[in-house]
Amino acid sequence: MGSRWVIKISGLGAIAIGLLLAVLPQPRVAIAATAVETTYQKFLQMAELGDPEAQNFVGYMLLYGEGVERNHKGAHDWFHESAEQGYYVAARNLGIFHSGALPGVPEGFIDRKESNLWFSLAAANLSSPEDTVLASRSYSLFLGEQIPPQSPEETDYRFGERVYLGLCAGCHGFNGWAAHEGVPSFARYDRLNRDDYELVQSVLNGKGNMPGWEGIFSVRDSFKVLDYIRQRFILNGGDIPPRPLPTLVDNPQEHQLGEHTFITFCAGCHGFSGIAYYRHSPSFALGERLHKTDGELLGSITDGRGQMPGWGEKLESRQIRAVLRYIRTLKPNFDSGLVNHLREPPEIYFRFRPRGEEGSDENWSWIRR
Numbered sequence: 001m002g003s004r005w006v007i008k009i010s011g012l013g014a015i016a017i018g019l020l021l022a023v024l025p026q027p028r029v030a031i032a033a034t035a036v037e038t039t040y041q042k043f044l045q046m047a048e049l050g051d052p053e054a055q056n057f058v059g060y061m062l063l064y065g066e067g068v069e070r071n072h073k074g075a076h077d078w079f080h081e082s083a084e085q086g087y088y089v090a091a092r093n094l095g096i097f098h099s100g101a102l103p104g105v106p107e108g109f110i111d112r113k114e115s116n117l118w119f120s121l122a123a124a125n126l127s128s129p130e131d132t133v134l135a136s137r138s139y140s141l142f143l144g145e146q147i148p149p150q151s152p153e154e155t156d157y158r159f160g161e162r163v164y165l166g167l168c169a170g171c172h173g174f175n176g177w178a179a180h181e182g183v184p185s186f187a188r189y190d191r192l193n194r195d196d197y198e199l200v201q202s203v204l205n206g207k208g209n210m211p212g213w214e215g216i217f218s219v220r221d222s223f224k225v226l227d228y229i230r231q232r233f234i235l236n237g238g239d240i241p242p243r244p245l246p247t248l249v250d251n252p253q254e255h256q257l258g259e260h261t262f263i264t265f266c267a268g269c270h271g272f273s274g275i276a277y278y279r280h281s282p283s284f285a286l287g288e289r290l291h292k293t294d295g296e297l298l299g300s301i302t303d304g305r306g307q308m309p310g311w312g313e314k315l316e317s318r319q320i321r322a323v324l325r326y327i328r329t330l331k332p333n334f335d336s337g338l339v340n341h342l343r344e345p346p347e348i349y350f351r352f353r354p355r356g357e358e359g360s361d362e363n364w365s366w367i368r369r
Helices: 012-023 028-035 039-048 052-064 072-083 088-099 112-123 129-143 156-172 196-205 219-232 252-270 294-303 317-335 337-341
Strands: none
Touching: 039 052, 052 072, 052 088, 072 088, 088 112, 088 337, 112 156, 156 219, 196 219, 252 317, 294 317
16 A cells, blocks of 8 residues: 555644634535435435336426526426326326417427327326226327228227227327217217117217218228127216316305415415425425314414524514415415416317318417417
């Protein structure tokens, strides 16, 4: 081993070196240790480990610049990671992201067909391993230009399933529950009381807003698809997928006062949409501390808690009550995902043949106004 020098330092010399070390930049290890103090860093670590809810959350933060610089590509990629694992909130968010309904999303991300796919998968409530596999199977099918012909080893049932997933599920639902109002839900047995001939005619020639598929596959193939539908979907009223519902506001004036008070006095720590910048500040969008009673929370706001100052001498009691009620709306709003950021109900944006595109006389230019 080489020589090793040992230098003894004492007295004022030791003090001087101590002061010098205090002002020098700290090692990178120390910087990395403090990086997880932010909510974004905390959830990014969870997302990178594969947690689908954390992946969706990181996508949301990147989309709106909550505690991190806005990044549309990053938001898109994390929504995809989460949706492909079967998290239906992320699938719905991804559908909205691709729809062109959100202001500020670059044109390059707008893809009506992919939007329809993810919105429909979300309506199927991707919460089971079976449905997650369904999502991965149907992605390339749904986005493909045409359905490959039936192979010799493929059963009629599997062929019918493949056609349904590729051409029909976008409107009628991957689990038989239609993604749009006014579209038959086969899981509820809508229209399946009609005879086979009438239904095949509807498939080939189109009906209402549904396009005809006569040029895509034959009459024989149509019967195979119909047979798959009749075998696959049965009446099961207890399996209706959940619909995203925004928070109902019963007192708009109080809500407006609470929102203004929150943005002015609270958002600096707790985030403008309830996602705190620092992980040690409660994120109300995630429901943190919202299990407390109104009395406990009113006390914390009025008198302060930990490092949070009390606002009892700065705010009127009506402002404090209004901000508490507003805080309780932040988690339901976040749980509804991007639905609350749409100008119109989501059904308007998701059609198999969107208005304004080829084959429709209606104009959709108003969507991006």
